Amino acid sequence: MNCKCGHKAVYFKRYSGQHLCERCFTRAVFKKFKDTIRVNGLIERGDAIVCGVSGGKDSLVLLHLLHQLQEKFNFNLIALAIDEGIKGYRDESIPFIRKACKDLDVDLYIDSFKEKYGYTLDEITSIKDRVGACSYCGVFRRNLLNQSSRELGATKLALGHNLDDESQVILMNLLRGDFSRFGRTGTYYKNLHPKFVPRIKPLREIPEKEIVLYAYLMNIDFDFEECPYAPEAFRGDVRNFLNEMEEKRPGTKYTLLKTYDKMFPTFNEMLTPEHISTCETCGEPSISTFCKKCEMLDHIKKNY
Amino acid sequence: MVKVKLLREKKEMDIQFIGKIKDLLPQLSYSIETAVVIKNDVPVEEDEEVGDGDELKILPVVSGG
Numbered sequence: 001m002n003c004k005c006g007h008k009a010v011y012f013k014r015y016s017g018q019h020l021c022e023r024c025f026t027r028a029v030f031k032k033f034k035d036t037i038r039v040n041g042l043i044e045r046g047d048a049i050v051c052g053v054s055g056g057k058d059s060l061v062l063l064h065l066l067h068q069l070q071e072k073f074n075f076n077l078i079a080l081a082i083d084e085g086i087k088g089y090r091d092e093s094i095p096f097i098r099k100a101c102k103d104l105d106v107d108l109y110i111d112s113f114k115e116k117y118g119y120t121l122d123e124i125t126s127i128k129d130r131v132g133a134c135s136y137c138g139v140f141r142r143n144l145l146n147q148s149s150r151e152l153g154a155t156k157l158a159l160g161h162n163l164d165d166e167s168q169v170i171l172m173n174l175l176r177g178d179f180s181r182f183g184r185t186g187t188y189y190k191n192l193h194p195k196f197v198p199r200i201k202p203l204r205e206i207p208e209k210e211i212v213l214y215a216y217l218m219n220i221d222f223d224f225e226e227c228p229y230a231p232e233a234f235r236g237d238v239r240n241f242l243n244e245m246e247e248k249r250p251g252t253k254y255t256l257l258k259t260y261d262k263m264f265p266t267f268n269e270m271l272t273p274e275h276i277s278t279c280e281t282c283g284e285p286s287i288s289t290f291c292k293k294c295e296m297l298d299h300i301k302k303n304y
Numbered sequence: 305m306v307k308v309k310l311l312r313e314k315k316e317m318d319i320q321f322i323g324k325i326k327d328l329l330p331q332l333s334y335s336i337e338t339a340v341v342i343k344n345d346v347p348v349e350e351d352e353e354v355g356d357g358d359e360l361k362i363l364p365v366v367s368g369g
Contacts, residue, residue, distance in 0.1 A: 224364060
């Protein structure tokens with residue numbers, strides 16, 4: 001099939017019935033990214049944006065798009081990578097990050113669990129009596145991304161979550177009955193604590209498949225590997241279900257996200273804590289006396 | 305024969321196939337939602353016909369995490 005401009009299509013956008021050539025496709029991805037930012041006011045002139053990068057497709061595409069947006073918009077851009085200490089995975093993805101930052105001339109900072117907390121994720125998972133690797137990794141990574149981006153002077157922390165990631169989380173929370181998590185992720189964030197750097201997700205309306213194709217067309221080298229600790233079985237099931245639905249009923253993922261977005265202000269109002277205090281051990285924002293990260297670290301120290 | 309390169313699995317194989325990409329993908333344990341297909345170095349839509357002498361690269365949609 002041909003694109004409406006007459007060139008051969010490289011992609012069929014099933015949910016809108018459009019056949020797109022290379023040029024129209026890459027423009028459409030940039031437009032979606034730009035519109036998400038504009039409509040939700042995610043970036044303002046003069047912002048200092050720290051982009052969390054993992055070496056995977058999502059974060060490197062995000063870095064490229066942000067870099068491209070800088071031509072139209074005046075803001076600062078820095079890349080931040082977190083080395084969790086996952087042998088055979090993260091050590092192999094870091095060269096992709098270095099290359100992308102060098103190509104785009106973006107400053108890169110790398111922080112590690114080992115340096116910051118004293119243990120690699122591989123070491124943490126060697127203890128007896130532990131929870132899942134993703135629980136430690138999620139808590140530590142969120143904490144370190146926030147703290148490091150704040151120290152780098154960030155006004156926003158940009159993350160590469162795509163439409164598939166977002167729609168999976170919405171459905172997972174719903175199926176698990178995890179109501180308290182609703183209202184945490186959305187198009188905007190209330191500034192609950194001066195030590196929290198607001199997180200923005202400019203790719204949340206772009207399907208994962210389009211991100212892979214965009215990376216290929218723009219010659220963005222990325223790591224194809226999947227984290228060895230990853231796929232939680234539950235997320236895998238939800239992902240398969242959403243993919244089957246999307247195949248039968250194109251637009252399912254987007255509709256799910258948009259429905260959630262409509263409900264988000266109510267959830268956010270209802271579920272956001274009134275007050276966030278500070279962890280007595282590390283001084284980072286926390287809803288209880290000690291933050292989750294410090295609780296986990298304490299447990300690891302006792303069991304390592 | 306169609307030459308197929310699976311980038312995630314780092315595998316190459318020759319497959320006897322003539323037809324649309326969307327009908328080939330399930331044989332490779334992929335679907336239109338989980339693969340981006342490059343035919344003779346150009347990305348193609350799922351209705352693209354493939355046959356003798358074509359070379360396909362299969363890029364997995366899911367990675368990272």
